[in-house]
């Protein structure tokens with residue numbers, strides 16, 4: 001089908017009033033002044049977006065890490081349409097659709113060990129705040145109400161809720177909102193060290209000892225005040241920061257030793273990208289709680305959630321049976337359209353062996369990404385699962401300007417890249433062909449040159 005032919009064309013965009021929409025995580029003034037038609041999307045299909053001008057852009061980051069099967073897989077589209085014909089909305093409290101119970105069971109089937117109780121939210125941010133609440137509530141119900149302290153990690157990204165920015169470690173996301181943050185949180189050091197690990201292929205050899213810093217925090221605060229540690233197994237948003245070999249294992253050991261819950265924020269890692277169902281299996285470490293979102297339904301309808309160890313759930317199941325056990329939930333928790341999209345996505349993940357195929361794609365991405373070593377200003381290349389990042393030296397005094405330039409050069413070459421500061425991240429959909437992969441990396445190479 002010629003999508004472009006049926007789409008609104010630039011004149012529709014020339015009249016567009018850009019002022020009222022306050023764009024999230026966007027340089028609004030720059031966007032609205034430059035009016036970039038190549039950044040106005042009107043369609044998405046497979047691995048490509050179509051802009052208002054009819055230009056096709058390869059989706060280098062699977063949307064925002066969420067559309068890992070490619071866009072508008074007919075099996076998901078049909079499932080959502082069929083759901084809409086049956087029921088548009090079902091209340092989330094005291095009532096549920098059978099499909100939601102089925103979805104929870106199916107998610108529990110692909111998680112490690114006894115992580116088998118699933119709470120639904122509508123985003124990764126809500127999933128994180130929910131997991132933090134569950135952690136604190138769990139300790140309280142077990143008679144350890146002093147365990148309220150949350151430990152995150154420098155450079156971590158856990159969404160934009162108040163709990164999430166508290167444990168997060170991306171400074172720009174936090175510095176303006178300090179008065180709103182949860183009291184008493186602390187942070188582990190980040191594991192990104194150019195001197196020791198630049199250009200590592202996959203997991204760096206150096207850095208497992210950084211997990212031992214948790215022992216220092218335990219000595220400082222006392223374990224009896226610490227509820228949970230939250231980390232992303234692989235850090236996506238900050239630019240594919242890969243856990244050093246043995247690091248997550250050590251975190252697990254220390255948490256277990258001190259009765260601290262370990263939360264894996266798998267909003268990016270979950271549902272295949274790491275070459276397994278979750279980062280937990282890919283890295284061989286089982287946390288107590290997993291947060292997910294994004295790929296659970298291929299980004300089709302907002303959905304997130306928390307998967308808890310059964311023992312955590314059971315701890316909440318006390319008191320009179322007529323009472324609500326967890327005073328928490330969202331109007332749109334397990335929205336029927338999101339559930340339909342998720343059940344269809346799980347069908348595809350199984351039928352098309354998506355985690356295994358991502359594992360195969362990962363090998364190709366690693367080779368292609370590291371071929372960019374030696375290009376101008378490239379100071380690090382990282383890869384993990386089917387994701388890679390190219391870090392460039394900032395233009396002195398203008399952190400982020402080079403990243404923006406490469407992003408814009410990428411658009412000229414038909415690539416929708418993602419930049420964080422001066423790092424370019426790539427995590428293409430599982431349907432990406434070798435030819436598309438080659439084109440993407442050659443376009444990145446050319447864009448880096450153009451931005452040099």
Ligand SMILES: Cc1ncc(COP(=O)(O)O)c(C=O)c1O
Nearest residue numbers: 123124125157158159265267268
């Ligand atoms: C690890 C992690 N946690 C939480 C979030 C927040 O998710 P959302 O944007 O759906 O709120 C993200 C988003 O990228 C993420 O990468």
